[in-house]
Amino acid sequence: MGVGNFGWHILKKLSERRGKLGSTLMIGNQTDYRIFKSNINYGKPIKNIMIEENLSTEVDVADISSYEKANIVLDLSMPHKIEQKFNTLIDYGTIEHVFDSKQCIYNYFSLIEVGGNLVLATPCNNYAGHGFFQFSPEFFYNSLSYKGLFKNIECYLVESPISLTYSKPKAWKVKSPQDVKSRINIRTNFPINILVTAERTDIKLPKYYDFNPIQSDYIKNLKNNKSSHKKDNKETNKLRKFIKNFLPKFLIKQYLNINANRKASLNYKPHFTKYNY
Template sequence: MGIDIHNLNLLAHGKDLGVSYERTIAIGRQALFIEDFELEQHRQLRRLPALSAAPASGPRYFEPLMKEWLAAGVADSVDASPYENAPLIHDMNLPWPAVSEARGRYDAVLDFGCLEHVFNFPTAWRNCVDLCKVGGHVFHSLPANNLSGHGFYQFSPELFFNLYQPKNGFELRGLWFAMKADRLHWWKVANPMDVKRRVNLCNSHEVYMMVLAKKLREPGELPAPQQSDYAQDEWLKAPASGPARTSGGSRKALVQQLVKLGLIDSVRAMRERLRVIRQSGLSLPAADYERVDVHQLIGAKG
């Protein structure tokens, strides 16, 4: 659990959008996983003062960065054990105690690489929401693709587009993919409920999903979400993945001929190899994904 350069840029973008970090809590005490040159580049880009000197040994934690660069007055954290000296101890598999003073106390709740490690995700997510005050913001940075084995889960944007809706008491202010191999760009993800089809991803790079949501009111009890193409009656009138495809006679004849010749498996294997090569780059397919130049997005204005 920690803050890498993408998470730092997300925090900076949040500040530009008016997010308050006055009272911030991290799910897990966040260490900094940012190279010195990246910190310096970010500092110059944002025209920030130099950070306090890092400790000579051991991990660098997030509190100085939050206070000196993002104007946090309080930078708390919660963990299941005291091994990293988090001030609050709680197992996120369990509901947050109703009498806790921490409920509804924080302007910003940071889930940077935590909830994928918590088996009871619905409870852990609700804990994040309950810690946030009305008008505050919840941040997520979670595995989305090619990170199988990192935690219990990888997450689909569909989940957070569904959870963070006005009818549930939230405003979704942004949802992006970020690739570990490309620190200069994000990819804005299309909402399946807007494009009326599933937004899928198959590529060859580690992909993280970053989410920023504002809490508009206390949500109360929420029904279990339904995937959008199952929940919208009008969508059921047409295939969820787009216009129906008609199988042409010539294609069918070609497939049958390849089967007779014993070549169909070889052709399918070649098609799969070509698909992998085509998807090994750092671009994601339009129009479901829109590339964002991060330095242009967060650079100091004026």
């Protein structure tokens, strides 16, 4: 767990946009992995730097034990009894190690005060074996927007080589599946992390058992009690029938495969935008 150059850039951007991050709960005692010539703090805890550089007013650290000097012992797979709420909660590399991800994200939501920030980074693709899970944009967009719990949701994909850190990794902003009315599939030949920021609204957090986000492309169909498969119009059906009858099956499969890979590429502009910083 640690804060690299891109993660630090996002924290500074958030603090500049909305003022100080205020009272901050850091999940795990995050290590300073920022790469620049004069960083004498590299490899050490970053919480004091956040206060010194006026990002946060105070920083508490929560972990499953006090072994790494956490001042709050918190098992994220279980309901917590912490009454304090924080202006900002930062998780840079924990949620993927918690088996009950629903309870984990629900705990995060319950610890953030109205108007507060969630900042979370975790593996997205080509990180199998690092933790229990890898996470999609769909997971965060749907859980954060559930019943309007969060607003100003921003989602980034970040080039993230295993066991290395870049001074300026490539990054992309990802649109919401609800906005593009399509699943957002991702295929890369290099590891990427997903980083999400969001602002807590004043909508009351539902009870745990009532917190059940649904994948966006199923919501409308389930509400209307219809199949999740779209009904094609007559013209589309005629075209499909023509293709099926006159084109060899292997060509059809090849086309579908090429098209799926095109849409899953980070160069597919309807879903992804190169982020310059």
